[in-house]
Amino acid sequence: MDxxxxxxxxxxxxxxxxxxxxxWWAGERDTGGGLPWRSTLVIAVxxxxxxxxxxxxxxxxETLDALGRALLLLGAAALVLRHRWPVPVVFGVAAVTLAYxxxxxxxxxxxxxIAVACFAAVVQGHRIAxxxxxxxxxxxxxxLSHWLYRWLPPAGDGPAPxxxxxxxxxxxxxxxxxxELVRVRREQWAQQRAERAxxxxxxxxxxxxxxARELHDVLAHSISVINVQAGVGLALLDADPEQARTALTTxxxxxxxxxxxxxxxxxxxxTPGDAPRAPAPGLARLPELVExxxxxxxxxxxxxxxxxxxxxxxxxxxxxxxxxxxxxxxLAAFRIVQxxxxxxxxxxxxxxxxVEIAHGPARLDLRVDDDGPATGTEAGxxxxxxxxxxxxxxxxxxxxxxxxxxDGGFRVHAVLPLRPEETP
Numbered sequence: 001m002d003x004x005x006x007x008x009x010x011x012x013x014x015x016x017x018x019x020x021x022x023x024w025w026a027g028e029r030d031t032g033g034g035l036p037w038r039s040t041l042v043i044a045v046x047x048x049x050x051x052x053x054x055x056x057x058x059x060x061x062e063t064l065d066a067l068g069r070a071l072l073l074l075g076a077a078a079l080v081l082r083h084r085w086p087v088p089v090v091f092g093v094a095a096v097t098l099a100y101x102x103x104x105x106x107x108x109x110x111x112x113x114i115a116v117a118c119f120a121a122v123v124q125g126h127r128i129a130x131x132x133x134x135x136x137x138x139x140x141x142x143x144l145s146h147w148l149y150r151w152l153p154p155a156g157d158g159p160a161p162x163x164x165x166x167x168x169x170x171x172x173x174x175x176x177x178x179x180e181l182v183r184v185r186r187e188q189w190a191q192q193r194a195e196r197a198x199x200x201x202x203x204x205x206x207x208x209x210x211x212a213r214e215l216h217d218v219l220a221h222s223i224s225v226i227n228v229q230a231g232v233g234l235a236l237l238d239a240d241p242e243q244a245r246t247a248l249t250t251x252x253x254x255x256x257x258x259x260x261x262x263x264x265x266x267x268x269x270x271t272p273g274d275a276p277r278a279p280a281p282g283l284a285r286l287p288e289l290v291e292x293x294x295x296x297x298x299x300x301x302x303x304x305x306x307x308x309x310x311x312x313x314x315x316x317x318x319x320x321x322x323x324x325x326x327x328x329x330x331l332a333a334f335r336i337v338q339x340x341x342x343x344x345x346x347x348x349x350x351x352x353x354x355v356e357i358a359h360g361p362a363r364l365d366l367r368v369d370d371d372g373p374a375t376g377t378e379a380g381x382x383x384x385x386x387x388x389x390x391x392x393x394x395x396x397x398x399x400x401x402x403x404x405x406x407d408g409g410f411r412v413h414a415v416l417p418l419r420p421e422e423t424p
Contacts, residue, residue, distance in 0.1 A: 035080050043116060044076035047109045054108030062104035062154050071100045075113040082120035087129040093117040094133040098140040104153035115175045122179030123186055130179065134172045141168060213335070213388045219258060226251050250295040282330035283357070289338055296345050299352045306359035325364065329416050332392040333357075333366055336400070339385045340368035340412040348410060349375050363398075366414040373408050389414065 051072060055064045062068070075096040082089045093113050100110055114137060121130040144152065145160035233247035290300045325333070337355055344353045350371040358365040389412070390400045398416040405411050 036083060037080060040076060040079045043079060043112065044073060047072055047076055047112055050109035050112075051106060055106040058106040058108075060154065060157070061106045064105055068100065068103065068105040071096055071103070071105075072110060072113075075100070075110070079113065079116055079120075082117055083124075086117075086121040086124050087126050090114075090117040090121045090126070090130055090133040091136075094137045098137055098144075101141060102144055102148070102152055104157070111171065118175050119179045119182070122176065123183045125183070127176075127180065127183075131176060134176065138168060138172055141165075209391065213391060215262065216385070216388055219262070223258070226254050254292060254295070281334050282327070283325065283334050283337075285334060286337065286355075289334075289341060293341050293345065293353070297351055298341065298345055300341065300355060301352070302355045302357070304357045304359070307361075326418060329364060329396060329418055332396055332398075332416060333364060333414070335392055336366055336389050336412070336414050337368060339389055343385055343412075344368075344370045344410075347374055349373050350409070362418055364416045364418060366412075366416070368412045369405070369409055371407070371409040372404070374404075374410065 048069065051064060051068075055061070075093050078089050078092050078096070094117070097110055097114050101107075114134070118130040118134055121127075121133075142165065145164075146162075149157050149159060230247070230251060233244040233251070236244045236247070286302060290302060293300045341353060341355075344350065348370045350373075353368060353370045356365075356367040356369075358367075386400070386402055389402070393400045393414055393416060396416050398414060401411075401413040403411065
């Protein structure tokens with residue numbers, strides 16, 4: 001019998017959300033060689049303009065001269081590298097900010113520089129470095145405000161009130177908390193993207209597998225009939241031309257049917273969401289399988305039992321039965337019987353087969369038997385038949401048992417459950 005098949009791996013992908021964790025503001029490490037020039041330029045302009053405005057209300061601080069502006073520009077310029085080297089940048093900006101404060105220049109937007117640097121470090125996973133940089137800046141500010149002020153500008157400056165340290169500490173904690181929140185959210189976005197990509201790959205794999213099963217089932221049966229009839233035609237071409245003509249007629253009919261079914265399968269690839277142009281095959285076409293098997297020299301007996309009442313008498317296939325089955329179960333049942341009969345033609349020495357179809361209130365039982373023995377000869381199969389049957393049954397929550405019987409024959413037994421809302 002046919003060997004098990006293995007499914008190939010698919011590929012898939014999904015686009016990034018414009019406000020997802022891939023933007024510069026989320027601190028993504030730049031892997032394309034670019035630098036965040038635009039955002040850094042905006043930050044530099046805001047800091048320079050804001051500091052100039054804030055200096056007007058701080059006459060007790062040093063005038064913002066060229067050195068002060070150079071320090072502000074140096075801190076802003078370091079932010080250009082915040083995505084590539086976040087740890088050196090956050091410590092460097094902290095040092096520049098501390099030097100700016102030690103020179104006695106006005107308070108104000110200078111703290112935006114350290115906030116952006118900490119933000120970039122935290123969202124890239126360098127939380128300890130960002131916390132240490134903020135801690136060193138705060139400790140340095142304490143020393144400047146309560147001890148070193150005697151030797152630093154502006155002249156005549158006194159100690160800063162201790163109450164201002166609470167807002168400074170709250171600012172540091174708020175920066176770290178906001179950065180951590182964005183980091184967590186960024187990881188969640190990344191996980192969601194990975195899950196969506198995995199779902200896309202699964203859907204692509206399932207669709208490819210479904211198409212492969214359909215093509216295998218369509219071609220395997222028809223080509224097996226063609227193969228047998230071609231052998232008959234060659235053997236009788238000189239001795240019995242009329243019988244050879246009959247074999248060629250059978251080959252023509254089988255190939256025409258195979259082409260039609262292949263075209264139907266390929267039609268499903270036209271545009272996603274389009275409905276098939278022809279109905280999917282079902283057990284209503286079981287008599288056609290019996291005729292094709294007969295053309296290949298195989299006598300098939302079909303027995304049906306159980307409801308619906310229109311299923312027909314024992315020993316005959318019923319054409320009204322298929323309408324009572326859900327479309328998915330109807331197609332799977334047809335393909336399983338088709339593949340089982342194909343395997344009998346290919347691999348069994350028996351020229352008879354029995355198909356039993358039992359309807360139940362919540363399941364459909366299929367049984368295909370032949371008396372064997374296995375021929376053991378190469379029949380040109382793809383090795384995917386049994387695996388394809390199992391995949392069809394598993395897709396519906398059913399099972400397939402296939403194996404050699406104690407008496408030497410072979411049996412395929414399929415159980416296909418019917419969903420309660422679809423049960424006739």
